[in-house]
Amino acid sequence: MIARAPAKLNLALVVGPLRPDGKHELVTIFQRVDLADRIDVEPASDTTITGFPADTLVRRALEALDAPHGWRVRIEKRVPVAAGLGGGSSDAAAALRLANAQLDDPFEPQELHEVAARLGSDVPFFLYDGPQLGSGDGSTLEPVDLPQDFAVVLLLPEGAVKSSTAAVYNDFDRRGGAAGFDERAELVRKQSATVTNAADLAALPPNDLATSPLETELLKTGAFRAGVSGAGPIVYGLFAERAVARSAARRLRRHGTTWSTVPVRSGSG
Numbered sequence: 001m002i003a004r005a006p007a008k009l010n011l012a013l014v015v016g017p018l019r020p021d022g023k024h025e026l027v028t029i030f031q032r033v034d035l036a037d038r039i040d041v042e043p044a045s046d047t048t049i050t051g052f053p054a055d056t057l058v059r060r061a062l063e064a065l066d067a068p069h070g071w072r073v074r075i076e077k078r079v080p081v082a083a084g085l086g087g088g089s090s091d092a093a094a095a096l097r098l099a100n101a102q103l104d105d106p107f108e109p110q111e112l113h114e115v116a117a118r119l120g121s122d123v124p125f126f127l128y129d130g131p132q133l134g135s136g137d138g139s140t141l142e143p144v145d146l147p148q149d150f151a152v153v154l155l156l157p158e159g160a161v162k163s164s165t166a167a168v169y170n171d172f173d174r175r176g177g178a179a180g181f182d183e184r185a186e187l188v189r190k191q192s193a194t195v196t197n198a199a200d201l202a203a204l205p206p207n208d209l210a211t212s213p214l215e216t217e218l219l220k221t222g223a224f225r226a227g228v229s230g231a232g233p234i235v236y237g238l239f240a241e242r243a244v245a246r247s248a249a250r251r252l253r254r255h256g257t258t259w260s261t262v263p264v265r266s267g268s269g
Helices: 057-064 086-100 109-119 165-174 182-194 198-203 214-221 242-255
Strands: 002-018 024-044 048-050 072-074 132-135 140-143 150-155 227-230 235-239 256-261
Touching: 002 057, 002 086, 002 165, 002 182, 002 227, 024 086, 024 150, 024 235, 057 072, 057 086, 057 109, 057 165, 072 086, 086 109, 132 182, 150 214, 150 242, 214 227, 214 235, 214 242, 235 242, 242 256
Parallel strands: 048 072
Antiparallel strands: 002 024, 024 072, 024 132, 132 140, 150 235, 150 256, 227 235
16 A cells, blocks of 8 residues: 655744753644655565665554564655755655554554654654644644645755754753743634635744744745754745746755755545
């Protein structure tokens, strides 16, 4: 069985204090885009994963299903690794869905959600269709009705080296970033509930964890919103028209690798 594993954007990401479990409280808006890996999963005597030698998360996901056999997996990577797009989490969720569908006694949806949440706080999002508002550590999800009639440019800055997620959060803590979390979290909830057209997304609060000077470059090329996704380093811009987005992607190649893409509601596009 084969599935697409799309990348995600954090259209908003507000971060609060540490929780008792050592994770941070947060509120975020997850949105898929049509840049995707491909995952092929089928039963086998032993588990083998080809196409992406650095994988660990898909293997852990399949082990968590405790099947009486192994799995043959092929991953075709198109989503850049460690960029803030959740590619590894999406791969893991796709593998969970595919493998679970081939079990004699498949997990119920809530059980699969719990398995996904143990793998990573953004893995559960990829089990659900449509944009989602994530809270808690990001694994508590509520559907949010957002317009999908916009275009997206992704920019991976040349020479960018991603800091570890732990380092990004440590820096956030050192600068006292959690101050005012409740107010910012409420703003995300309020504004996401009142979006009626794509341009309204511009009013969402910025990413608490990371910013980039390249956001300004995206705005100059016609984006109505720009920001960093997750802990970065990917920078995104939202555009009202696909032609303008494609032109911007070409112009911005002097800063790094670019992709022109669009939102999607599910792994199948």
